[in-house]
Amino acid sequence: MTTNLQAQPEARVPAPVHALEVRGLVKSYPGVKALDGVDLVVRQHEVLGLAGENGAGKSTLLKALVGLVRPDGGEIWVRGEKVRLRSIVDAADHGIGMVFQEQSLVPNLTAAENIVLGSEGPGVRRGVYRWNTMRRLAQEQLDKIGSHIDPLARTDTLSFADRQMVEIAKVLRIEERTSHPPVIILDEPTSVLESKEIETLFTQVRRLREFASVVFVSHRLDEVLDVCDRVAVLRGGRSVGEVPAADAAPAELHRMMIGSTGGDDHYHGASAAVRSDERSDEPRTPRLVVRGLSGKTFRDVDLDVHAGEIVGIVGVHGSGREDVCRALFGAEPTTAGEVVLDGERLDLSGTRAACAAGVGYVPAERKTEGMVGPMSVADNMTLTKQHSRCTGPLVRPRKQATLVDRWIERLSIRTPHRGTAIQRLSGGNQQKVVLARWLVAGDVRLLLLDHPTRGLDVGARSEVYRLMRELAGSGVATVLLADSLEEAIGMSDRIIVMSDGRATTEVAAPAGGKPTPLDLVKEMV
Amino acid sequence: MTSPTEAGRGAGRATGTEADGDVVPAQRPRPRRGVSLRDAGPPIALVVIFGVFAVLSPDFRTVSNVQNVLDAAAVLAVVTCGISFVLMMGSIDLSSPGIMGASAITVALLVANNRNDNDLGVLGVVVAVLLAAGLGCLSGLALVVLKVPSFMTTLGISAVGLGVATLMFAGVQPNVSDTMLQGWAVERFLGLAYLTWIALACVLVGWLVQRYSRLGRYAFAIGGAEEVLALSGVKVAPYKVAVFTMAGAFYGLAGVMVTSQLGAGLVQAGRGYDFSAITAAVVGGTLLIGGRGGILHSTVGVLLVTVLTNGLVQVGVSPYWQGGVQGLIVVAAVAAAVIPQRRRNQVTK
Numbered sequence: 001m002t003t004n005l006q007a008q009p010e011a012r013v014p015a016p017v018h019a020l021e022v023r024g025l026v027k028s029y030p031g032v033k034a035l036d037g038v039d040l041v042v043r044q045h046e047v048l049g050l051a052g053e054n055g056a057g058k059s060t061l062l063k064a065l066v067g068l069v070r071p072d073g074g075e076i077w078v079r080g081e082k083v084r085l086r087s088i089v090d091a092a093d094h095g096i097g098m099v100f101q102e103q104s105l106v107p108n109l110t111a112a113e114n115i116v117l118g119s120e121g122p123g124v125r126r127g128v129y130r131w132n133t134m135r136r137l138a139q140e141q142l143d144k145i146g147s148h149i150d151p152l153a154r155t156d157t158l159s160f161a162d163r164q165m166v167e168i169a170k171v172l173r174i175e176e177r178t179s180h181p182p183v184i185i186l187d188e189p190t191s192v193l194e195s196k197e198i199e200t201l202f203t204q205v206r207r208l209r210e211f212a213s214v215v216f217v218s219h220r221l222d223e224v225l226d227v228c229d230r231v232a233v234l235r236g237g238r239s240v241g242e243v244p245a246a247d248a249a250p251a252e253l254h255r256m257m258i259g260s261t262g263g264d265d266h267y268h269g270a271s272a273a274v275r276s277d278e279r280s281d282e283p284r285t286p287r288l289v290v291r292g293l294s295g296k297t298f299r300d301v302d303l304d305v306h307a308g309e310i311v312g313i314v315g316v317h318g319s320g321r322e323d324v325c326r327a328l329f330g331a332e333p334t335t336a337g338e339v340v341l342d343g344e345r346l347d348l349s350g351t352r353a354a355c356a357a358g359v360g361y362v363p364a365e366r367k368t369e370g371m372v373g374p375m376s377v378a379d380n381m382t383l384t385k386q387h388s389r390c391t392g393p394l395v396r397p398r399k400q401a402t403l404v405d406r407w408i409e410r411l412s413i414r415t416p417h418r419g420t421a422i423q424r425l426s427g428g429n430q431q432k433v434v435l436a437r438w439l440v441a442g443d444v445r446l447l448l449l450d451h452p453t454r455g456l457d458v459g460a461r462s463e464v465y466r467l468m469r470e471l472a473g474s475g476v477a478t479v480l481l482a483d484s485l486e487e488a489i490g491m492s493d494r495i496i497v498m499s500d501g502r503a504t505t506e507v508a509a510p511a512g513g514k515p516t517p518l519d520l521v522k523e524m525v
Numbered sequence: 526m527t528s529p530t531e532a533g534r535g536a537g538r539a540t541g542t543e544a545d546g547d548v549v550p551a552q553r554p555r556p557r558r559g560v561s562l563r564d565a566g567p568p569i570a571l572v573v574i575f576g577v578f579a580v581l582s583p584d585f586r587t588v589s590n591v592q593n594v595l596d597a598a599a600v601l602a603v604v605t606c607g608i609s610f611v612l613m614m615g616s617i618d619l620s621s622p623g624i625m626g627a628s629a630i631t632v633a634l635l636v637a638n639n640r641n642d643n644d645l646g647v648l649g650v651v652v653a654v655l656l657a658a659g660l661g662c663l664s665g666l667a668l669v670v671l672k673v674p675s676f677m678t679t680l681g682i683s684a685v686g687l688g689v690a691t692l693m694f695a696g697v698q699p700n701v702s703d704t705m706l707q708g709w710a711v712e713r714f715l716g717l718a719y720l721t722w723i724a725l726a727c728v729l730v731g732w733l734v735q736r737y738s739r740l741g742r743y744a745f746a747i748g749g750a751e752e753v754l755a756l757s758g759v760k761v762a763p764y765k766v767a768v769f770t771m772a773g774a775f776y777g778l779a780g781v782m783v784t785s786q787l788g789a790g791l792v793q794a795g796r797g798y799d800f801s802a803i804t805a806a807v808v809g810g811t812l813l814i815g816g817r818g819g820i821l822h823s824t825v826g827v828l829l830v831t832v833l834t835n836g837l838v839q840v841g842v843s844p845y846w847q848g849g850v851q852g853l854i855v856v857a858a859v860a861a862a863v864i865p866q867r868r869r870n871q872v873t874k
Binding site: 087088100104107108109113117118119120124128129131 | 748
């Protein structure tokens, strides 16, 4: 704050006050530093894009801005005033509102009720609804954004695009609380919209700029560049820079998001399949052959995976790759297509059939889908094949114990005892138990790994990588949905790029001939 | 799981510049109005079942039997009014037997009776209903303060209510000699017992609460998406307690009504009403997962259950079969109601 004495005849001209400013924001969770000194400036009447990979700290930052997360350190300034945001109401009082990623409307109420929810004002007097007033209040909000939705329509009868309008109308209610232009945060607003609807939303965002500042978050970099004035990039909980949207390319943004490629011993290795391929020139039949697989979110997916090969599937949020993975395990219904495993047709009607055929699946949500928290390591490890391994409906404790102890030792799982509840282990060791579940079975032929290293620290990650390599070395075919592009490139022998539900490109990634993240990004967006 | 539209996007995404000026509003699907099959189902079923019994049994289609059906539905309708709000929130309430028992004994001991010299009349009824509301309030408080699931708290409160009733009962049955209370069950207005009119009034009040009060709308919203309320700055706990309190008051009134019918206060006045009321509500379309249905739905459910009970007797089905039949109906109705929401590997608890 220096004052320029010479060139200011009218010294009253106020310094530009930012709508919102974040200085050195810090937030730690056990084991992770989600925000590590983030700085961010949102100017008046601008649309600021916020970009970053999964885990870059975007959502924590947004939550801190609306009072849902209390930062450990750092400051938040609103229009030149330092504030402490304790709750979402607090944030609204300061003119900050957010449209949440998961659509946050009550589906069984009318649009009008959703718009005024929590701040009904004259719409409710002494606990009694004034439906006419309510409709008028809602109509005023909808008029602001030029929407023609019937305020008394039930929300679950509206299209996704209309619901988004209702959300924006709702968040603009914070204008009633403050006399200043509000700051509106849009978290992944396009993820459920179709292209035409996205256009309407963008027009809306540009209109919002007239009387508000907007923070726009999206995984789709072309969108961010399209609608924003400026883009700030987060990486690893830090601000790594910003670019004016006018002269930036998606690739450039992406480079900032992923930073320099870090070296890792387990990356750039080759799997058994590739090495053996080098020796024999004969073409081999792939272990897994997928032809024309279609479902709700993916269409005509073809995929081959050889024994001992790791194939990565990459794609942006909404590319459908998670659903393909789940479908191969019979956990997601399919509408067409054929899957052949080792020459036999794979029954996709349920997970039981997949298990029986030797398919293993490590789900992305370890805590809710991968393990039963309060149960012991031993029980978690023998969860799938309990009936065959420990014979009959009754658990045979001694047989289970020997089996489990062997795998605890082989995978060097650090647990006090096989009877310890799995939730008391570290994330990496938990994940090893989840993986071991399929190894105990002994006959796993295809492993589907959905974000196997999510939430793990560096050390635990490389152990999981080592395990993956060992398994591939023993002939298991692996499909990997990696946590980051680097991981996909480093671990895979081949990479399939998925975009909008289709497998669009295949990129070879042999050791020594790895593609760069940019090569893949070009195909993804 | 929530993005069925994603596969269809992507093609032909223009940069937004040309859309900047005047925008052709994207074609919006018209908001669906009118009544969905889910809402229309139970009333249609009611008409069909009524028609079938009317054809099968000449005794069933008499005016006096229709009056019987309506009178027989009165107590269940009041209990169901209370439980509907709880179910709309996605909670469950098993406390009606205990609360009804407590209120039945209380009212029997407060109006003119053979056990003591009390003769409070209407005031006695009010006290009994307030006591019941207090018990309901306890369920709600245990739910929001102690975070005990409603299944458990209401089961506990039911036991507490039965305990209170047993204490007051003290081994000697209080017989009611109050003419007003006795008259409710006997005297008729426009062919229907006073009790039936009371039940109709309860349904009307319940409907008004559901439609026009913040309490009712928020109960509905809590069942729809409780997190959203929190994200909108609404504190849900007071509303939950209020809903359980209101439900308790309805059960209390139902207990009074049973006392009027029997002419005596019984600990077991509310026996079986928990299950019957849930059956009626669910059959009418008030789902156990919350956020759907309402008072009118539940009332249709009450009539369905009552017509079925009455009709099965009229066509000669043994009353011994009734309990089992009712059980099958509720399971079948729930199964039919959740069919649209089924998906693979769904977790059901």
